[in-house]
Amino acid sequence: MKQNSLNPFNSLYRTESISASEFVSLFSPVLLKESLVQRLFEPGNVVLCGLQGSGKSALLNLLEPQVLIEYLNNDREWPLPQHCSRFVSASITLRSSGALLFGQRAIEGVPEGNERVIGLYFADFLNYWIVSDLLEKIELLFSSNGELLASKIGLNTHSTLLDKFAVRLAVDACWHGALDGVSTFERLKNVIEVRIRKYENFLNYNSDFPEEFSRTKTGAGEPIAVAADCLRNVGILPGDVPVLVTIDQFEDLMDLEQDISESRRPVFRRVIWKMLGNRDDRVSYRVGARLYSLDKGIHSLRGSATVEEMREVNVVNLDDLLQGRENRVSLFPEFCDDVLRRRLLEAGYSNVAKRAVRQLFGPRATPEMKVEKFITKSRANVVSRTVPFDREIRDVLIDIAKRDPISAKLGEAWIRQNSEKQEISAGEVAEEPWASRQWWKKERKQQALLQVFSSCGQKMVWYGSGDIVNLAGRNILTFLSMCQFVWAELLRSLDDGPLNLPNDINPLTQTLGINSASDYWFRKIKAEPKGGDDRNRFINELGNFFREQLIHDRNMSYPGNNGFTLPLRSVEDEPAIDDFLSDCVAFGVLESRSHTPKSRSRGQSEKWYLSPILSPHFQIPAAHTKEPYYAKIGEISAWMEKSGVVTSGISVEAKTIHRARQERRDTDQLQFPFEE
Numbered sequence: 186m187k188q189n190s191l192n193p194f195n196s197l198y199r200t201e202s203i204s205a206s207e208f209v210s211l212f213s214p215v216l217l218k219e220s221l222v223q224r225l226f227e228p229g230n231v232v233l234c235g236l237q238g239s240g241k242s243a244l245l246n247l248l249e250p251q252v253l254i255e256y257l258n259n260d261r262e263w264p265l266p267q268h269c270s271r272f273v274s275a276s277i278t279l280r281s282s283g284a285l286l287f288g289q290r291a292i293e294g295v296p297e298g299n300e301r302v303i304g305l306y307f308a309d310f311l312n313y314w315i316v317s318d319l320l321e322k323i324e325l326l327f328s329s330n331g332e333l334l335a336s337k338i339g340l341n342t343h344s345t346l347l348d349k350f351a352v353r354l355a356v357d358a359c360w361h362g363a364l365d366g367v368s369t370f371e372r373l374k375n376v377i378e379v380r381i382r383k384y385e386n387f388l389n390y391n392s393d394f395p396e397e398f399s400r401t402k403t404g405a406g407e408p409i410a411v412a413a414d415c416l417r418n419v420g421i422l423p424g425d426v427p428v429l430v431t432i433d434q435f436e437d438l439m440d441l442e443q444d445i446s447e448s449r450r451p452v453f454r455r456v457i458w459k460m461l462g463n464r465d466d467r468v469s470y471r472v473g474a475r476l477y478s479l480d481k482g483i484h485s486l487r488g489s490a491t492v493e494e495m496r497e498v499n500v501v502n503l504d505d506l507l508q509g510r511e512n513r514v515s516l517f518p519e520f521c522d523d524v525l526r527r528r529l530l531e532a533g534y535s536n537v538a539k540r541a542v543r544q545l546f547g548p549r550a551t552p553e554m555k556v557e558k559f560i561t562k563s564r565a566n567v568v569s570r571t572v573p574f575d576r577e578i579r580d581v582l583i584d585i586a587k588r589d590p591i592s593a594k595l596g597e598a599w600i601r602q603n604s605e606k607q608e609i610s611a612g613e614v615a616e617e618p619w620a621s622r623q624w625w626k627k628e629r630k631q632q633a634l635l636q637v638f639s640s641c642g643q644k645m646v647w648y649g650s651g652d653i654v655n656l657a658g659r660n661i662l663t664f665l666s667m668c669q670f671v672w673a674e675l676l677r678s679l680d681d682g683p684l685n686l687p688n689d690i691n692p693l694t695q696t697l698g699i700n701s702a703s704d705y706w707f708r709k710i711k712a713e714p715k716g717g718d719d720r721n722r723f724i725n726e727l728g729n730f731f732r733e734q735l736i737h738d739r740n741m742s743y744p745g746n747n748g749f750t751l752p753l754r755s756v757e758d759e760p761a762i763d764d765f766l767s768d769c770v771a772f773g774v775l776e777s778r779s780h781t782p783k784s785r786s787r788g789q790s791e792k793w794y795l796s797p798i799l800s801p802h803f804q805i806p807a808a809h810t811k812e813p814y815y816a817k818i819g820e821i822s823a824w825m826e827k828s829g830v831v832t833s834g835i836s837v838e839a840k841t842i843h844r845a846r847q848e849r850r851d852t853d854q855l856q857f858p859f860e861e
Contacts, residue, residue, distance in 0.1 A: 192676065193532035193667035197238070197662055205255040207297055210531055212243055212252075213523040214264040221501050223469055226269035230461045232472045234479060235503035236773040238396070239663020240520075241473045245391045248471065249272040250322050250334055257333040271338045272421060273326070275319035275409075278432035279438065282314055283381075286388035286440045289451065293394045300452040308456045310384050315430055316412050317377045320370070322558035323347070323416070327640040339423045339628045344449050346421050347717040352396035354415045357667075359408050366411070406460035410467040432457055436478035440714070455480070462497050474557075477715060477771035507659035517659045518542070524661055525668065534686040542650045546671075547689035548816055551649030552634040558647050558692060559638075566640045567593050569739060573604050578610040585617065594633040594640075595619050595626060598741035612723075631806035632744040634736050638804075639736050645804050656699065658776070658797035666705065668800075671698030703801035713772050722828035724774050728795055728803035730824070734814065735805060745811030748794035750780045752787045755818040762821050766793065767831060783812065 204209070216222050224231050225244060231846040233241050246252055247264065250273075254265055263270070281287060287307050324337040335342050347370035355367035357608040363380065367373045380738045381476040386392040409430060416422040426820035461470050507517045526541040560567075567586040568579055578600065586593035599619040600609055619626065638645045649657065657664035674697045675683065675690060734746040756763050769775040774794055779790035792813045 190530070192669060192672045193534075194249075194526050194665055194672055197665050197669065205249075205251045206259070207531075208243075208246060208252055209255045209259070209261050211524075211527050212247065213520060213527060215520040215523050216240060216244065216503070216506075217264060218516060219506055219709070221499075221506060222500060222503075223266060225267050225500055226265055226272060226429070228466065228469050229497040230470045230472075231500050232461075232474060233502045233503070234476055234500065236660055237475060238660050238665075239503040239507075240661050241503065242433060242456040243466045245276070245471060245473050248272070248429055248431055249276065250274065250325055250331060254325075254334050257337065258330070268441075271425075272427050272429050273319075273322065273324055273338065273340075273416070274429045274431065275315050276433065276580050277311065277318060278777050279316050279432065279434045283385050283388070284310060284314070285437055286385065290388055290390060293845045294399065297718055300450060304452050304456050306404050306460070306769055307406075307453050309379070309398070309402045311432075311456065311460075312403045312406070312408040313377055313380045313384075316708070317374070317381060318538050319409070319412055319428070319430075320374050320377070324326050324370075324374075338426055340421050340426075346419055348420060350415050350419045353419060354412055357408075357411045357415070359403055359411050361403070363397075363403075376395070405456050406463050406465065406468065409460075410463075410465045413467045420787070428468050429471060430468055431473065432460075433473035434470050435474035439478055464497060470498075472498075475771075476502075476773075477768060498790045504659060515659070517657070518654050520661060521654055521657065521664050523664070528665075528668075529686060537686060540650075541732045542653060544688055545668075545686070545690060546648065546650045546653050546695060547692075548649060549648075550692070552591050552630045553589070555634065555646050555648075555722055556637055558768070558791065559643065560590055560641050561570040563592075563641055566642075567637050568597060569640075573613075574600055574609065576607070579615050581614045585615075590637045591630065591633050592617060592620065595629060595636050595741075598629060598739065599625075599631070601740040602742065625768035628811045629741045631808050631810065632738070635735055635806060636739075642648055644700075645690060645801070646696045647699040647801050648690075648692040652699070656703075658798045660773070660798075663702075663706065663798050667699055670694050670702040670705070674698040674701070677722055679701045698800050703798055706796070706798045707802045710774055715768060715772070716830075717772070719765075719828070719830045720769055720772060720774050721823060723830050724795065724799065726824050728799060728805065731795070731814075732805050741815065744813070745809065745813045747800075747805050747807075748792055748813035749816040749821075750782065750792040750811060750813045751816055751818060751821065752782075756791065759818055759822070762818065762825070765825065766821075769793075776844070780813070782815070787815075 200374065222244065224234060225248070235241050271797065279708070284307070287303070287310070290302065290716065292306060317522075325331045326338070326340055326349065327344075332342075348368070350368040351373040352368055355364035355373060364376055366549065367376055383392070383395050383398075384455065386393050409428075410476060413428040416423070416428070417424055422772065438451075438457075442452050442454070453504065457470075457472060461472070485658070491552075493753065507515055507520070522539065522541050522543075525545065526537045526539065529537045529541060529545075565583045566588045567590045568582045581598075582593050582596055585596060596614060596617060596619055599622075600614065603609060636643060653664065653667055674694045675687065678691075678694060707721070707724070710724060711717050713720070724847065732745045734743065738744075738746065756766065766775065766777070770777045770793075776794045776796060777791055782790045782791040794809055794813070795803070797807040
């Protein structure tokens with residue numbers, strides 16, 4: 186058994202920086218049940234997007250032959266469906282490849298501000314890096330270690346074919362003579378590696394810019410496609426086996442663009458879209474990206490050419506896939522169970538159940554259960570002192586509160602709603618007529634819970650498998666962070682770590698950990714790029730507004746006031762607000778979805794909610810069970826101004842520019858409609 190005095194969740198990003206054998210143990214294949222996720226392993230270009238911690242990098246790692254070899258060589262259960270198990274891959278992680286060095290040094294002979302030419306050199310660097318990685322992966326498959334995977338793919342690994350491949354690739358015109366004289370696979374690897382090192386030496390101020398680069402720039406994606414072609418032409422790669430190229434951490438290019446372009450034009454991201462937009466089926470690309478990096482208006486290097494969703498690229502949005510629908514159950518609870526189980530097994534614990542979340546955190550805690558456990562004194566305080574009914578009725582409600590505070594709070598709201606329409610007696614109240622109104626109760630129980638805890642001067646509590654999964658908001662990193670904080674609280678309560686796996690961790694321990702996790706995620710908003718400080722202040726204003734609304738709504742007429750809705754036409758007419766709310770969603774501090782308003786006159790609408798993990802910080806319910814707050818665009822502007830978010834863009838001129846941009850979208854702009 187491993188040292189259980191350590192927190193099994195201390196490292197939240199385990200699957201991004203571990204060996205292949207460790208990855209295979211920790212990787213959860215649950216998401217592979219989704220047919221859209223399976224597209225990652227099939228021919229065709231795919232943009233895999235999602236918030237930080239949604240599981241993008243783990244899925245992309247499954248494309249790596251080192252990982253697949255680990256499954257086969259150690260007789261592990263193969264994770265992929267049979268129909269998408271045969272492919273050859275190459276990859277580049279922008280942050281660790283040296284690609285982000287571009288922009289820190291001007292290229293000699295390139296006029297200042299000539300972003301197009303800088304983009305061409307960036308494309309050349311990517312080409313050489315990815316081809317180099319492809320050669321490394323092919324060499325691995327030709328080795329004894331890769332024998333089983335090569336056989337599964339159907340590769341011909343005859344020893345003479347690598348040199349034959351090298352000669353054919355080197356003479357192709359796409360290199361403009363840069364590989365002249367190459368006659369062996371080893372020489373091919375060395376020449377390509379030297380090219381990459383020369384770029385790095387220049388960008389690190391260790392050498393001048395190589396003059397020959399200006400004559401031998403390669404076109405975006407062309408050498409990669411030619412390399413794939415040559416693998417097929419010499420007989421190494423069967424014609425039906427795709428070559429899949431991964432470009433991960435796409436969002437990091439935004440900071441690079443800011444360094445070289447005052448207008449923040451997508452100089453480097455255009456190169457990637459050029460690769461995807463070539464309509465070249467010799468290679469399929471996978472781009473791992475966070476939502477905010479998929480800005481509208483990204484053009485390829487051809488000027489007006491664009492990448493069109495579903496024609497050149499399929500967008501797989503993990504956040505959207507994990508959201509439950511009316512006709513589809515979300516995979517997220519199962520995903521949490523599997524990830525948690527694997528973490529605990531790795532930590533040395535045994536007897537971990539398949540439903541590990543329930544085992545560790547206990548069953549779902551209802552509002553009644555929470556009140557029964559934590560509201561043990563002063564239950565009479567649940568009933569308001571200022572009420573629109575006589576003392577006799579109040580006394581009846583107090584009697585009800587002593588045994589069921591939730592019912593008493595619901596009863597008070599029912600009386601307030603009906604007292605003007607009918608005469609209500611103490612005898613009628615004693616029968617609790619609201620108890621039979623199932624939907625009415627369901628929609629208001631969370632608000633009643635908030636008001637009960639507030640009336641008794643206590644903070645809300647969060648525990649049980651239901652709260653843990655719901656507060657994670659379909660983000661596995663958020664889920665693991667709650668596990669981390671809860672386990673930290675558990676360790677504080679013990680002299681040493683638990684030798685045996687704890688079952689049903691104490692609710693108070695869970696609550697303390699979850700509150701700490703929520704506070705952490707609220708503080709973390711500030712650290713995010715592109716206006717994190719603004720979003721932090723805005724969310725603080727919004728969260729406090731929701732809490733005040735829910736607490737002071739004694740009638741419980743608006744139990745859905747932990748979110749707001751706006752007509753889309755109002756939002757689109759205010760570009761500053763539109764852009765700001767879009768950023769809040771892209772960075773995961775708000776969630777949005779389409780909304781059908783009660784009144785048709787409002788037209789097509791959108792509704793926004795705080796990220797669930799922020800609910801404990803603001804002490805508001807996370808569940809969305811009723812109509813959200815019907816806001817006006819002026820209120821959003823007021824919240825932004827009050828929280829210090831600049832709204833000067835709300836002007837006639839800005840609106841005119843915004844409308845013109847909207848009209849051009851269909852012809853010259855890239856769109857990613859994440860919400861249907």
